[in-house]
Amino acid sequence: MKKIGIIGGGQLGKMMILDGKRLDNQFYILDPTENCPAHSIADGHIVADFNDIDAIKRLASKVDVITYEFEHISLKALQELEKMGYKVYPSSKTLGYIQNKYTQKKWLEDNKIPVPRFVPINSLEDLQQIERTFSFPVILKTCTGGYDGKGNAVINNIEEIEEAFSSLGSLKVPLMVEECIPFIKEVSILACRSVNGETAIFPVAENLHKNSILDETIVPASISEDTKKEAMEVAEKCLQAFDAYGMLCIEMFVTKDGHILVNELAPRPHNSGHYTIEGCYTSQYEQHIRGILGLPLGNPDLIGPTVMKNIIGDHDGEANLLGLEKAYEFRNVKVHIYGKEQVKKGRKMGHITATGLNLEDVLAQVRGAFDVLSFEDKK
Numbered sequence: 001m002k003k004i005g006i007i008g009g010g011q012l013g014k015m016m017i018l019d020g021k022r023l024d025n026q027f028y029i030l031d032p033t034e035n036c037p038a039h040s041i042a043d044g045h046i047v048a049d050f051n052d053i054d055a056i057k058r059l060a061s062k063v064d065v066i067t068y069e070f071e072h073i074s075l076k077a078l079q080e081l082e083k084m085g086y087k088v089y090p091s092s093k094t095l096g097y098i099q100n101k102y103t104q105k106k107w108l109e110d111n112k113i114p115v116p117r118f119v120p121i122n123s124l125e126d127l128q129q130i131e132r133t134f135s136f137p138v139i140l141k142t143c144t145g146g147y148d149g150k151g152n153a154v155i156n157n158i159e160e161i162e163e164a165f166s167s168l169g170s171l172k173v174p175l176m177v178e179e180c181i182p183f184i185k186e187v188s189i190l191a192c193r194s195v196n197g198e199t200a201i202f203p204v205a206e207n208l209h210k211n212s213i214l215d216e217t218i219v220p221a222s223i224s225e226d227t228k229k230e231a232m233e234v235a236e237k238c239l240q241a242f243d244a245y246g247m248l249c250i251e252m253f254v255t256k257d258g259h260i261l262v263n264e265l266a267p268r269p270h271n272s273g274h275y276t277i278e279g280c281y282t283s284q285y286e287q288h289i290r291g292i293l294g295l296p297l298g299n300p301d302l303i304g305p306t307v308m309k310n311i312i313g314d315h316d317g318e319a320n321l322l323g324l325e326k327a328y329e330f331r332n333v334k335v336h337i338y339g340k341e342q343v344k345k346g347r348k349m350g351h352i353t354a355t356g357l358n359l360e361d362v363l364a365q366v367r368g369a370f371d372v373l374s375f376e377d378k379k
Helices: 011-023 053-061 075-083 092-099 101-110 124-128 158-167 225-241 284-293 359-372
Strands: 003-007 026-030 044-046 065-068 118-121 138-142 152-155 175-179 185-193 199-201 205-210 213-219 246-254 260-266 306-312 333-337 348-355
Touching (some): 003 053, 003 284, 011 026, 011 284, 026 053, 053 065, 053 075, 065 284, 092 101, 101 175, 118 124, 152 158, 185 225, 199 225, 213 359, 225 246, 333 359, 348 359
Parallel strands (some): 026 044
Antiparallel strands (some): 118 175, 138 152, 138 175, 185 205, 185 246, 205 213, 213 306, 333 348
């Protein structure tokens, strides 16, 4: 039995624990929300902020290895833990490259991994002269803290520059600009490297977004074999370039000519990998635990065509799920509810998956189940 510490107690941490408990591991979490999704199944919970270095050190003192379920945490804390001799995976070095989007893109570029063109923004004047470098539209991004479309602003013309600059904080956090890619698909690959050096790469997944939030993941992706091969090669290069251990998610664009550009990386299990729980021989969560403990990695292959659909809050209120009985009339469907006490508009409350022999059938089952599920609005 090993004791594993997770910085973060959200749904990703919860699903790590669910898989890791089968191997008789104990889990201790750090999360500022007392009744976070992972709280009810953790062996211990330190209620503290993600940047509370002393609290993170207390977590480390209780466990054999530290990991994390999202990247917006104290980099300094991880660096101090490593100096004290604690095992941290992914390492502070990996997080340091990935936590800042500009640093991440620069490291990818330096390692000859294809990315959209990008430049740092150091002043409003830099942004006002962006047309010298790129054609409109362009994307203004915060280098830190953004997710699910937050921290991004599309600029279509010079008149929109000042509003976009102001909306992202006017350089209270670092900013960068990327060219807009006329991609035909967004795809992602989950890759894992064990501390024993073994690697495993999951299939290419096709991702559909609504309001900049992942809506559906469809596997296998509907792309050419050449594009799949290129994507897998890029994923392997990313694992090596970032010296990553445990799970790494690589989000990519497929261009009109069928080539791959890397959009963003996440050094952890990922929303687009929920499908692996039912759809693959080994889930991304079990793979992550195996990887950071140095166990042999599992088979990442797809069992059969699989679809995952997120359940996203459409109002603010208490989380009272309705329609589960009707959803389970779709026999291949699995419903995952995260256990968040409050629904919020745009918040991920759960997901639905189905696996089968026919992609059209599983897609219909997932969408059918989604249509009958809702959270009651008590207002």
